Amino acid sequence: MPAHRAATRRDISRADSAAAEAxxxxxxxxxxxxxxxxxxxxxxxxxxxxxxxLVAAPTLVVxxxxxxxxxxxxxxxxxxxxxxxxxxxxxxxxxxxxxxSMRPTAHLVRVEVxxxxxxxxxxxxxxxxxxxxxxxxxIIAEExxxxxxxxxxxxxxxxxxxxxxxxxxxxxxxxxxxxxxxVAAAIARGRLLDAAAALLExxxxxxxxxxxxxxxxxxxxxxxxxxxxxxxxxxxxVVEVVLKxxxxxxxxxxxxxxxxxxxxxxxRKKFTTDLKIxxxxxxxICRAPDLNGTPAGIDNLDxxxxxxxxxxxxxxxxxxxxxxxxxxxxxxxxxxxxxxWKAGTVAGEDDESILAKLRRAELPLAVPAVAGDVxxxxxxxxxxxxxxLETNCAIxxxxxxxxxxxxxxxxxxxAQQDIAKRLGLPSSAVTVHVVQGGGSFGRRLFHDAAxxxxxxxxxxxxxxxxxxxxxxxxxxxxxxxxxxxRVRAVVAADSVLSFEQRHxxxxxxxxxxxxxxxTSAAAKAPGGQLGVAATIFELTQVTPYDFGVSTRLLNxxxxxxxxxxxxxVYSPDVATARELMVDQIAAKxxxxxxxxxxxxxxxxxxxxxxDRAAEEANWGKSMPAGTAQGIAMHIEYKGAxxxxxEIDCRDETVNRPIREGVTGPRVTRVTFVVDVGLVxxxxxxxxxxxxxxNDALAMTLTSSLHLVDGHFVEASWDNYFYTRQWNTPPEMxxxxxxxxxxxEPGGAGEFGVAATxxxxxxxxxxxxxxxxxxxxxxHKDPFPFEPKPLVPxxxxxxxxxxxxxx
Amino acid sequence: xxxxxxxxxxxxxTVDVDDDVRLLWVIRDILGITGPKYxxxxxxxxxxxxxxxxxxxxxxxxxxCDVSEDDEITTIEGLADGDELHPMQQAWIDxxxxxxxxxxxxxxxxxxxxxxxxxxxxxxxxxAAIEEIRNxxxxxxxxxxxxxxxxxxxxx
Numbered sequence: 003m004p005a006h007r008a009a010t011r012r013d014i015s016r017a018d019s020a021a022a023e024a025x026x027x028x029x030x031x032x033x034x035x036x037x038x039x040x041x042x043x044x045x046x047x048x049x050x051x052x053x054x055x056l057v058a059a060p061t062l063v064v065x066x067x068x069x070x071x072x073x074x075x076x077x078x079x080x081x082x083x084x085x086x087x088x089x090x091x092x093x094x095x096x097x098x099x100x101x102x103s104m105r106p107t108a109h110l111v112r113v114e115v116x117x118x119x120x121x122x123x124x125x126x127x128x129x130x131x132x133x134x135x136x137x138x139x140x141i142i143a144e145e146x147x148x149x150x151x152x153x154x155x156x157x158x159x160x161x162x163x164x165x166x167x168x169x170x171x172x173x174x175x176x177x178x179x180x181x182x183x184x185v186a187a188a189i190a191r192g193r194l195l196d197a198a199a200a201l202l203e204x205x206x207x208x209x210x211x212x213x214x215x216x217x218x219x220x221x222x223x224x225x226x227x228x229x230x231x232x233x234x235x236x237x238x239x240v241v242e243v244v245l246k247x248x249x250x251x252x253x254x255x256x257x258x259x260x261x262x263x264x265x266x267x268x269x270r271k272k273f274t275t276d277l278k279i280x281x282x283x284x285x286x287i288c289r290a291p292d293l294n295g296t297p298a299g300i301d302n303l304d305x306x307x308x309x310x311x312x313x314x315x316x317x318x319x320x321x322x323x324x325x326x327x328x329x330x331x332x333x334x335x336x337x338x339x340x341x342x343w344k345a346g347t348v349a350g351e352d353d354e355s356i357l358a359k360l361r362r363a364e365l366p367l368a369v370p371a372v373a374g375d376v377x378x379x380x381x382x383x384x385x386x387x388x389x390x391l392e393t394n395c396a397i398x399x400x401x402x403x404x405x406x407x408x409x410x411x412x413x414x415x416x417a418q419q420d421i422a423k424r425l426g427l428p429s430s431a432v433t434v435h436v437v438q439g440g441g442s443f444g445r446r447l448f449h450d451a452a453x454x455x456x457x458x459x460x461x462x463x464x465x466x467x468x469x470x471x472x473x474x475x476x477x478x479x480x481x482x483x484x485x486x487x488r489v490r491a492v493v494a495a496d497s498v499l500s501f502e503q504r505h506x507x508x509x510x511x512x513x514x515x516x517x518x519x520x521t522s523a524a525a526k527a528p529g530g531q532l533g534v535a536a537t538i539f540e541l542t543q544v545t546p547y548d549f550g551v552s553t554r555l556l557n558x559x560x561x562x563x564x565x566x567x568x569x570x571v572y573s574p575d576v577a578t579a580r581e582l583m584v585d586q587i588a589a590k591x592x593x594x595x596x597x598x599x600x601x602x603x604x605x606x607x608x609x610x611x612x613d614r615a616a617e618e619a620n621w622g623k624s625m626p627a628g629t630a631q632g633i634a635m636h637i638e639y640k641g642a643x644x645x646x647x648e649i650d651c652r653d654e655t656v657n658r659p660i661r662e663g664v665t666g667p668r669v670t671r672v673t674f675v676v677d678v679g680l681v682x683x684x685x686x687x688x689x690x691x692x693x694x695x696n697d698a699l700a701m702t703l704t705s706s707l708h709l710v711d712g713h714f715v716e717a718s719w720d721n722y723f724y725t726r727q728w729n730t731p732p733e734m735x736x737x738x739x740x741x742x743x744x745x746e747p748g749g750a751g752e753f754g755v756a757a758t759x760x761x762x763x764x765x766x767x768x769x770x771x772x773x774x775x776x777x778x779x780x781h782k783d784p785f786p787f788e789p790k791p792l793v794p795x796x797x798x799x800x801x802x803x804x805x806x807x808x
Numbered sequence: 809x810x811x812x813x814x815x816x817x818x819x820x821x822t823v824d825v826d827d828d829v830r831l832l833w834v835i836r837d838i839l840g841i842t843g844p845k846y847x848x849x850x851x852x853x854x855x856x857x858x859x860x861x862x863x864x865x866x867x868x869x870x871x872x873c874d875v876s877e878d879d880e881i882t883t884i885e886g887l888a889d890g891d892e893l894h895p896m897q898q899a900w901i902d903x904x905x906x907x908x909x910x911x912x913x914x915x916x917x918x919x920x921x922x923x924x925x926x927x928x929x930x931x932x933x934x935x936a937a938i939e940e941i942r943n944x945x946x947x948x949x950x951x952x953x954x955x956x957x958x959x960x961x962x963x964x
Contacts (some may be wrong), residue, residue: 131908131947259904266909267897267916269843269884276842284837310826328825330833333849391847391855391946392910440845440910441946472848662852663942685904689949693907696948719944720852728939730950799830800851803869807860808925 051242052181054189056235062115062193063234066185086501086552086604089544096541097640097749101178111167111179113142113186115194116154119214119227121146123183124158126168127175128412130390130442132751133686134175136261140682141180144253145187145246147211150261160414160434170412171447171567172542173639173749176682180747181245188243190233197233198224248680248745255740257685274395274409274437275469282397282465283313284329285458287321288336289478291792292346292712294562297321301340309335316461323458325466330799333471337794347562349712353484356508356561356709357382360486363559364506367490372499372550374492377586381487382776383575385508385707385714386700387722388480388568392440393472398455399465404431409452410439417449421456443569443697445480448511450564471796473717480566481707481714483508487579491549491587498587498602501549505576509558510535511565543576544637547584547602569694573638573756574701575777581634581760582773595764596621596633607743608637611644611675618735619646619673628652629670632765636756640748641678645695645757647671647731649765662787664704664723666780667769669762671733676753679744687750691736694754696725701755702762704729706781717790717797723780813877816841817886820877831867831875832856835883843884843913847944854943857914857921858883864921884913887920896920899960907947915943915953923961933961 054066114122121142129135139153146153161168167178191211198216199206201224208219217223265271290296300306300315300322307315311331316323324335348356367378396409405425411417414434422429439446455468470479485507492499512534539556556572588598596616603609612635615621621631628651635644648671658665674691681687704723707714716722767773776782790797809824816839823838832849835841835858844867847855851869858867859882860875867881875881887894893901896916906912918941926933938954945953 131906131910133907259901260906262909263901263904263906264893266906266912267884267893267900268888269913271909272842273845273910275836275846278840284833311829328829328833328837329846330829330837331826389946390908390910391853391944392845392908393847439908441908443946469846472850472853689904689907689952692951693948696950718848718850718852720850724944724946725948725950726944727941727950727953730948730954732935734951797850799849800869801828801871801874803831803851803866804860804874806851806869807863807865808921 051244052185053240053242054185056189056193056239056241057112058237059234061117061230061234062190063112064186064190064193065112066182066189085548086545086550089552090540091542091544091638094541095638095640096172096538097174097177099541101174111182111186113183113190115190115226115230115233117227117230119225120152120154121148121190121226122154122156124156125179126158126161126164127179128157128170128410128436128439128442128446130410130439130446132690133260133683136258137176137682137686138179138183139261140253140258141183142187144251145184146191147213149213150258152214157436157438159436160418162415162418162429164415168413168415171444173751173753176747177640177749184245185243188245189241192243193233194226194229197229201229201232254680254682255684258683259685271438273392273440274397275467277397277408277437279397279399279408279465279467282399282467283325283327284332285323285325285455285466285468286329286332286336286471287318287323287454287458287468287474288339288341289321289474289795290343290346291795292343293348293478293714294564295343295346298342298344301342302338306335306339309338314462314464316458318454318457318461320454323461325458325462325464329469333796333799336796337798339794346712348709351709351712353384353709356484359561360484360506360508360559363557364486364488365504365555365557367488367502367504372492374494374499375590376490376492377583377590378490379488379583379586379773380775381579381582383485383487384776384778384781385484385709386482386568386705387476387707387716388443388445388482388566389475389722390439390441390443390445393475394451394470394479395468396452396455397465397467398452398459400425400456400459401463403427405456406433406435407452407456408435408437409449409455410437410442410446411449411452412442412446413449417452420449421453424453425456425460444567444571448480448566472719473790473796476716476718476722477714478564480564480568482568483510483563483565485575487575489579489583491583493587493590496591498547498549500551501545503545503554503576503580505539505554505556505572507556507558507572508563508565509560510567510571512538512567539572542571542573542638545580546604546608546635546637547599548604549602569697570752570755573636574698574759577634577636577756577760578702578763578777582763582767585764585767586773594622599633599635603635607677608635608642611635611642611677611739614737614739615644615646615673615675618675618737619671621646628769630765630769632761632763632768634757634760634764636760638756639678639750639753640744640746641676641753643674643676643753643757645761646673647758647761647765649762649769651766651769660728662720663726663728664780664786665728666703667766668729669699669731672731672758673735674754674758675737675739677739677742678750678753679742679748680746681738681740681742682747684738684740687738688736690750691738691754692734694752695734695758696730698755698758698762699729700725701778702759703778704780706778713792715785715789721787721790810873812872814875814881815877815879816881817883823872825872827873828871831870831872834872835867841883841885845910845914847911854918855911855914857917857943859917859921862924864918884917887916894920895963896923896956896960899956899963902959903952903956905949905952905956907949911943911945915945918943919953919957919960920964923957923964933958
């Protein structure tokens, strides 16, 4: 039982917490981390038995709880550079905190063998395209010797008894569920073999299991479906199991296509607004011109109610809701509304006023106590939209003292509890179904649309299918917060004596429960009782180089924006600032950017990805004027990543014409190398890197929101310039390290972003000779579009679509 | 209420709806054909891309009264020949293009039309042709889309 290990871990952590509280400095935390690292690294990480549970049921049901199977990293220290002490994430990072927070309840995660021979698992996570349904099927198929199509993985409804163990965030899914699912699957396989041995009257050791069929020496075989009742347990029982050895893997580590690929290409995959729930008619909300403005009243209610297709109009906290036969008629009705609005939460504010307030909140950089040259720069990162392509949406049916919700939700338990509270219902009266989402990037951590749908349904007394319009999502949706990142380095003749980074940000909203899970566990981590944001910052940010005294601190300011943990959270901006400064330091020391990094990187495992990226990209090759390579690395998610890009900043490229699009500098080639530890599905990992890379291009070069007079200007994809075909790199080489020294899977979903942001920024600076001091680099360019009106809040649907056919 | 006769995925249908309702909502909300997606409603994101008489168009920006029953409208649901996938759909699977999949019906319909257009105009389906496709993929699958279009084009 892992209890003794957990106790040991808590003891260690308590000691560290006490130490850290005594001296609230980053240096003290680092010392604590060093001590903790030594303790952790002494632990036995050999192969061992795991415990699971047979659950009393008519057919075979096996449950398991999460156990720490090994301790991350025993990396070899770097011989070069001025050693920096271990930073917290090197020994205990966000993934550890998430897994520890989930430990007490994970035994409720169940694998069931059905009478039709398929194996079912309700994954308590949310898949929005990251491919975790496919990778989960692979893990079960591996341990039970099944084909992928014999495994049925669905997304679990909100299950409050799971407490923290139903959160999808921090690229934690595989890391947090891998062992538990394997334990349950392995026990199930063992029970099925026992049952077959009894029925076939043969020794268990002589049986073979393949594709759901157990075969004996005499050639007789029995399918899982015929064994599941015999294998079932009449009582709950704790059992021990040894997991399949890695060398015997035949599914894990092989490239697999997403199991819903055919449904997607035929249009059969159903998203929330595709669901046909009886009576749930299209519904939208007419929203305020100000960010988070609220309605004071509507002057033409009767007129709107009598418009074509309209069935209901209701005032809700965030605006005026209208339900109609079609979404098109909802939009026409919302456009016709004459609404009086109250001011929003950032009325009158703009980019400059918010930036000025952030500057006043910036933490001081410590005055260096060492002699050397000081390099210092400050970078500004403007707001970016967290919009997915599927706008916020939810179906709600709130009638007769109960509520039923369908929505893409990464934290359905918090959604259920909050909706129950707001509706005045017991949480047991609220059923929340998790639907696959059309992208998330952090957005679905929040249940804004589900709550609204519930409120609208209650007000109308009818089921509703609520959808945010694109303008809603762009102007009122969640954003990656504006931030400044300042870096000061002190450099001696041939080494870096200190490297300080101070990140100051509009507050990131962790009020979706993710934060509660993290802080509850992270209080045990080195560093102790930090706030939510500071904890996540401390648990995720690493300066990967031996730069002497190396510190990173976050300060946040609450303003009333709708922020969120957009893909990779703080890291894209932190990495951009850090890597630009690394290039500056290298230049100061007269060193090549790659040579300098590889000489100062802290560990061999990290250096391996850097060296591989440089090699694959042919680093240092001759490039024409106006073009350049850039290199960067980033450490997170129990892995390591490095990126080399080539950028073309020549006028003929920057100014190439695209109708209603932004061109700008073109990243022409990307080489990305990632070590995510044990790889479940290399094809899926590559896909996640590709998405992260394309996100990074947008974050760095083209896409931002502009705050003007209390609202965001951008209202759609012709204003907000996410990467398009004409921006994406013609050449992309993604290398997923398959012989990682780590034997457990880390995180992948967000890993592509930060290193690419850093590499693009560095390449741009090298190609143009100018180090940008804000991002994206086009933020202060004149708008290449005419801003859409604020009232009505939805632009008119065009009628000239047939003019553009091809 | 005005009656409109339409031909969608080879089937003739009649809908009672006002003239100016955009075709996307007729297809999705009235007929229940949900392959074409809403992503912006103003002909920018192209998630609703479907075909009219074999050419790509965006039903979010066409009024129902502006098409007739003589116009052959095809959504992603009508692209395959029964269980036999269109070569572009097969290429999408072979290259494991989709992540969330929300934009992919529109991407595939756009790709098929672009390949046909290139063939008519005697152009290669190269990067320059593919960069004329405006469909947004917020998951950033563009590079696999490129590979799939080239493979699908070779089999069309």
